[in-house]
Amino acid sequence: MRPRLRKEFVSPMVMPCPLRVRLEISVPSHADWMLAPFRGDSVTLSLRGATVCPSDFDSLLTDSAVVAVSARQEPGRAVLAGHRRRPDMQARCTSSGALLSLVFDRFPPPVIPLRPVLRIMLDAGHGGVDAGARSADGTAEKDITLSAARMVATRLNERHRDIEVLLTRETDILLPSTLRVEQANSRAADAFISLHCNWSFDKSLRGLRAGFSSPGSSGRSSGVVAGDGVVWPDDSGSRASGGPAGGIARWDNAHDSWIPLSQSLAGSVSDAAQGRGIPTRQPLQAPLAILEGLSMPGIMIELGYLSNPVEARDLVTLDYLEGLADAVVEGISRFVASSRQPEGQQ
Numbered sequence: 526m527r528p529r530l531r532k533e534f535v536s537p538m539v540m541p542c543p544l545r546v547r548l549e550i551s552v553p554s555h556a557d558w559m560l561a562p563f564r565g566d567s568v569t570l571s572l573r574g575a576t577v578c579p580s581d582f583d584s585l586l587t588d589s590a591v592v593a594v595s596a597r598q599e600p601g602r603a604v605l606a607g608h609r610r611r612p613d614m615q616a617r618c619t620s621s622g623a624l625l626s627l628v629f630d631r632f633p634p635p636v637i638p639l640r641p642v643l644r645i646m647l648d649a650g651h652g653g654v655d656a657g658a659r660s661a662d663g664t665a666e667k668d669i670t671l672s673a674a675r676m677v678a679t680r681l682n683e684r685h686r687d688i689e690v691l692l693t694r695e696t697d698i699l700l701p702s703t704l705r706v707e708q709a710n711s712r713a714a715d716a717f718i719s720l721h722c723n724w725s726f727d728k729s730l731r732g733l734r735a736g737f738s739s740p741g742s743s744g745r746s747s748g749v750v751a752g753d754g755v756v757w758p759d760d761s762g763s764r765a766s767g768g769p770a771g772g773i774a775r776w777d778n779a780h781d782s783w784i785p786l787s788q789s790l791a792g793s794v795s796d797a798a799q800g801r802g803i804p805t806r807q808p809l810q811a812p813l814a815i816l817e818g819l820s821m822p823g824i825m826i827e828l829g830y831l832s833n834p835v836e837a838r839d840l841v842t843l844d845y846l847e848g849l850a851d852a853v854v855e856g857i858s859r860f861v862a863s864s865r866q867p868e869g870q871q
């Protein structure tokens with residue numbers, strides 16, 4: 526494989542400087558590598574037992590406004606040299622099988638200011654053969670999330686005629702999380718809300734919970750991939766199956782800059798639910814694969830626990846589900862209102 530240079534942006538429109546530049550090269554599996562720390566603005570990656578063709582790197586030399594890379598062959602080893610053009614770029618190396626990545630990250634990631642919310646992407650979790658969690662009597666999470674998403678969409682449309690409300694799915698179809706995120710990114714949504722139901726071996730747990738991402742986290746890289754791709758820190762064991770997916774996490778830090786706004790959105794929904802007397806657990810920050818790569822504030826809302834007998838019954842009751850939808854809409858509306866206040870009053 527020829528070396529490839531990939532740039533990852535929060536959004537080229539908002540933030541023209543990439544958050545991350547990743548140089549990918551294939552190396553023999555026996556090659557040992559060592560990344561020396563920066564000397565000035567240059568960093569060196571030695572690959573013992575590997576060969577490179579320096580001209581393959583020619584096109585990469587001036588590819589980026591933030592880093593340049595070049596390669597040379599020395600006896601017994603290949604040497605890659607990276608040069609940063611911004612002092613806030615850090616370098617690290619990751620490997621997966623025969624693929625080696627020299628990664629330049631901007632640190633700390635820039636924080637993005639809140640923009641007026643004009644478009645909202647609602648995501649009904651799971652679908653198709655992915656039923657999600659199930660209650661004891663067989664109710665599937667995918668059906669509850671779709672009903673709830675439709676209710677929330679209807680209410681948002683009634684309440685905010687100037688906001689476009691989009692749904693990642695409107696029928697019972699299988700949709701990988703990457704396609705949900707890509708839809709939201711490509712439609713330039715201003716907020717992303719993914720609806721789910723929780724499940725735990727502890728059947729006493731109940732309540733709505735809003736979650737937002739941890740910095741640099743992704744379900745894949747943390748090795749937790751089962752269910753919604755999340756193990757909440759305070760009820761570990763609830764989803765603890767599945768193993769490390771391996772490979773290189775994609776996009777993994779691209780969402781980091783939106784975390785403060787995501788936290789505020791999670792807080793708004795949580796407060797609104799609590800204010801309406803809905804059992805509500807504290808918003809929680811966790812590795813959430815389903816929010817990975819989002820270029821906007823995004824949260825996951827676990828509407829309740831399908832493992833709790835009382836809540837499982839409530840979640841299929843129209844009145845209760847409508848109450849949940851009202852609370853979610855009120856929370857979103859508070860966030861929308863804060864996004865439209867003149868600067869300095871947020």
Ligand SMILES: [Zn+2]
Nearest residue numbers: 650657721753
């Ligand atoms: Zn789910």
